[in-house]
Amino acid sequence: QSALTQPRSVSGSPGQSVTISCTGTSSDVGGYAYVSWYQQHPDKAPKLMLYDVSKRPSGVPDRFSGSKSGNTASLTISGLQAEDEADYYCCSYAGSYTFGVFGTGTRVTVL
């Protein structure tokens, strides 16, 4: 099972919006509504930001939103802030044999 494809990096100025794509196949992203997103600051553990494509856990700002179309899921950060600078990973359920697959990761830089 190959990793889901994400852009290596995206960047934006404070206050702007950025969108990170996560492309898989009909066996993972396209086949299930179980896409989640994780934020990871340097030398820290990942943190859950979205689950079930677009649901936010308690405490995650509503600046973070998610969507899915076909085999591609997306994470949008609106009103970019300095603390949003981090690596972001998507993850999708991929069936009862492979189970879960992560994305390649995207570095978000706040200019």
Add this chain to the structure above:
Amino acid sequence: EVQLVESGGGLVKPGGSLRLSCAASGFTFSNAWMSWVRQAPGEGLEWVGRSKSKTDGGTTDYTAPVKGRFTISRDDSKNTLYLEMNSLKTEDTAVYYCTTVARWNWYFDLWGRGTLVTVSS
């Protein structure tokens, strides 16, 4: 406080073995489905395996690269999850995170800080 604390990482030679532990607190561990996720240095995240709660069958599942070499177990009386790693390879070098995993929706909501395993001669 709700937390997961991993321990047991270190340096091991190729072909060797190591056991990681994950101490859970602040939630009902016996009801939780637990998982291990690893991250090689400078690389992305990789799911390693999962342990269902005993009430949900207590079974385990693994990613293909570790199947037959790694074993996940749990001691609900000690609120502790384990990862027994045998026949270690250099490509198993990574930070290993203990996480809780949603039963059916496949997301990892609580993470430990991780423990580093280095496989090198």
